[in-house]
Amino acid sequence: MxxxxxxxxxxxxxxxxxxxxxLGTFRDRGGIWEKFDWQKLATPEAFTADPESVHAFYNARRENLLAAQxxxxxxxxxxxxxxxxxxxxxxxxxxxxxxxxxxxxxxxxxxxxxxGELLKSRCNHCGHLFEHEHAITPNTPCPACGRSGGLRPHVVWFGEMxxxxxxxxxxxxxxxxxxxxxxxxxxxxxxxxxxxxxxxxxxxxxxxxxxxxxxxxxxxxxxxxxxxxxxxxxxxx
CATH class of the missing domain: 3.40.50.1220 (TPP-binding domain)
Structure with missing residues (x-):
């Protein structure tokens, strides 16, 4: 053409x-989902059950991204x-x-x-979406509503549209x-x-x-x- x-x-x-x-691929041989269980780290249910582990996983991905070019x-x-x-x-x-x-x-x-975007977070409590390069824990408060426990990475997990x-x-x-x-x-x-x-x-x-x-x-x-x-x-x- x-x-x-x-x-x-x-x-x-x-x-x-x-x-x-x-940055590691996800589905190739030796990729991220061969090393980690996506069912425990990349679903809404996993976040509800163990937000600390989910945040730790994405905090590491965020750190890797900030070092990449x-x-x-x-x-x-x-x-x-x-x-x-x-x-x-x-x-x-x-x-x-x-x-x-x-x-x-x-x-x-x-x-x-x-x-979605790894360097953004959003609040499940109020829906606020914002740029966020730093680590998140379950205790990190939302900058808009001030409540903790609702922040999540702005990424599409398995089972989400x-x-x-x-x-x-x-x-x-x-x-x-x-x-x-x-x-x-x-x-x-x-x-x-x-x-x-x-x-x-x-x-x-x-x-x-x-x-x-x-x-x-x-x-x-x-x-x-x-x-x-x-x-x-x-x-x-």
């Missing part, structure tokens, strides 16, 4: 784009977004399954975090190009985005370290490190 034919782009990123920044793949997507906006080519939507902020630190202006789905599906229905980067294709609804894009007539591209669960659905597939594949692909576009 030539650049003249592309107006609207939807890009989906997963843990693979941040792996080279030192964006890589060339993040920066390449940011540069592509700036070009698209400057030349007013059409819609550019970057959707990430990642809860890190490396896209923003890499220069992306607008990122839809469908699984991903964020921004209406916006995502609307963009998929109008996109000319859909690109999945560093995602395993095992988690729905994100794994079904390629089908939605193809139904809209979009060209679909997979950029990943290795084939994912839905790789055969993509029109174009490239495998290797994200820091090599993504800048090369962005340059071609």
């Amino acid at each position: 030539s650049a003249r034919q592309i107006r609207n782009i939807v890009i989906l990123t997963g843990a693979g784009i941040s792996a080279e920044s030192g 964006p890589n060339d793949a993040h920066r390449a997507l940011a540069a592509l977004e700036l070009l698209w906006q400057a030349e007013e080519r059409g819609q550019f939507l970057l959707v990430t399954q990642n809860i890190d902020d490396l896209h923003a630190r890499g220069g992306s202006n607008e990122v839809l975090h469908m699984h 991903p964020l921004g789905l209406d916006t995502i599906y609307e963009a998929l229905g109008a996109c000319d190009l859909f690109v999945a980067i560093g995602t395993s294709g095992t988690v729905y609804p994100a794994a079904g985005f390629v089908t939605e894009a193809k139904a809209a007539g979009a060209w679909t591209v997979e950029l990943s370290l290795q084939p994912g669960e839905v790789s055969t659905l993509f029109d174009e597939r490239h495998y290797g490190p994200a820091t090599k594949l993504v800048p090369e692909w962005a340059e071609r576009v």
